[in-house]
Amino acid sequence: MARKRPDEAGVVSQVKNPELVHTRRRQIVDASVRLFIEKGFHKTPTRRIAEAVGFSIGSLYEYVSSKDDVLYLVCDAIHDEIETGIHRDIAREKQGLDGLEAAIGVYIRVCDTMxxxxxxxxxxxxxxxxxxxxxxLESEVRITNIFVERIEQAVDEGTLAPMEPSSVELLAHTIMVIGHMWAFRRWFLKGRYTLEGYIAFQTRFILAAAREGGAPSAGAGPGPDQHAGNPSSMHWRQP
Known part of the structure; x- marks a missing residue:
């Protein structure tokens, strides 16, 4: 058996060819996303993932060490696709409040697609x-920082009133949740609102809060490490 080595994402592999590892893991991720969405993580046996990719169980474990690794790679790939979609579609020439407004719309459309x-x-x-x-969770924060940067840019340019750093962060996280809301509550929202109507309403809501100087100053709360040890405080399941 070849000695295992860590790859860039921290998931170990027995295969030494980085390009082959990337290609095979992309296949594993694509198959797993479909299966996990259809059946759920716990109800999808590792054997079924291997079959969907066209691997034997032994071949699958040359590229990952566990089913936990597969789920992490799936989450990492989804976050990467979301982040890439936002950066690709944001109009770079727009600055200040217009840039923030454009970023909100782009993000919610990406959430609709995914x-x-x-x-x-x-x-x-x-x-x-x-x-x-x-x-x-660190990936979630990294995506949120796209909006932190847009808000700070608008403040620096004078198109938004100055606000505390804690208010900037809370406003950015609110934008993230508004995008997630369209995905999680679609069973209700899509029957009553168009995507563009939802974007227009929520953008007005966010910009109104931003013009007022953001959210109230926040006291210290638990950091990512504390949330990581208490996942029930971070996750909500659609009824």
């Missing part, structure tokens, strides 16, 4: 080991 994937992350992240769960 609604099933977002729901998968929120339903199954609690099943991850503490190490991988912390990584997933």
């Amino acid at each position: 609604a099933d994937h977002l729901q998968l992350i929120y339903q199954e992240t609690a099943s991850l080991s503490k190490k991988w769960r912390r990584r997933v």
